[in-house]
Amino acid sequence: MRSIVIAYEDKYCEELHRFIKRLRNDNGLPGICLESRSVQGTGGFINDVAKLLRTPLKQTKLPPDRLVCLADADRPQNLAPDAPVAPSSDDNDALDRWVFELEKSWWDFLVREAHLHAESTARLRVICLRWNKESLLVASPDALVDYADKHKRRDQLQSLLDACNPRPTMLADADFILRYRKTDSCMDNVFQAIENRNYKKGRDDEDLLRDQISPNEARRAQVLKRCPDLERLLRELI
Structure with missing residues (x-):
């Protein structure tokens, strides 16, 4: 069975994780072993990412096939020192480009500072949620x-x-x-x-x-429509 771990920045993430699992079911995605871990703050990603990539899961007895780091996008410099600043204009395309650049900057930072080798790097994904859990x-x-x-x-x-x-x-x-x-x-x-x-x-x-x-299925669907980064997250959870 394919296994994926989502690493959350928040200490309390149980209900968010259950919500994401329900979104997967709503969208008919295939069954996987999907576990959660909290790094307890944005600084925890750099400390924990290598360990999370190599630690076997209880269900599979193997390290995860994929690690997805999920963080808020409202404080980009907390994720990577050279992260780009969010555009102030009401331009959806510009905002999309910015979040992609932010994720690339964060991914590069994690790979470099955690000294990840090629095999681990291939299993690492990052998603930034605009703008936060709220x-x-x-x-x-x-x-x-x-x-x-x-x-x-x-x-x-x-x-x-x-x-x-x-x-x-x-x-x-x-x-x-x-x-x-x-x-x-x-x-x-x-x-x-x-x-x-x-x-x-x-x-x-x-x-x-x-x-x-x-x-509430209708409310789950509304949140998914209004928060497009959740849609991108779901594409990584396959």
């Missing part, structure tokens, strides 16, 4: 509204979303990553409206994925 949450405003409803704050959150420019409920899927780049700030506003507190990464993100987004 993008997956903001991409599904219906999930946020349902969460607010459970706290009897539906009207307050709906007012917040209606005041956004552009409104996430009305935005075309293809424009989402162009117009919503500071999604961590968005989530602070969401939780201020619902619970009068700031968003807590590692808890709220995992809860929303588990309870509001991952179980």
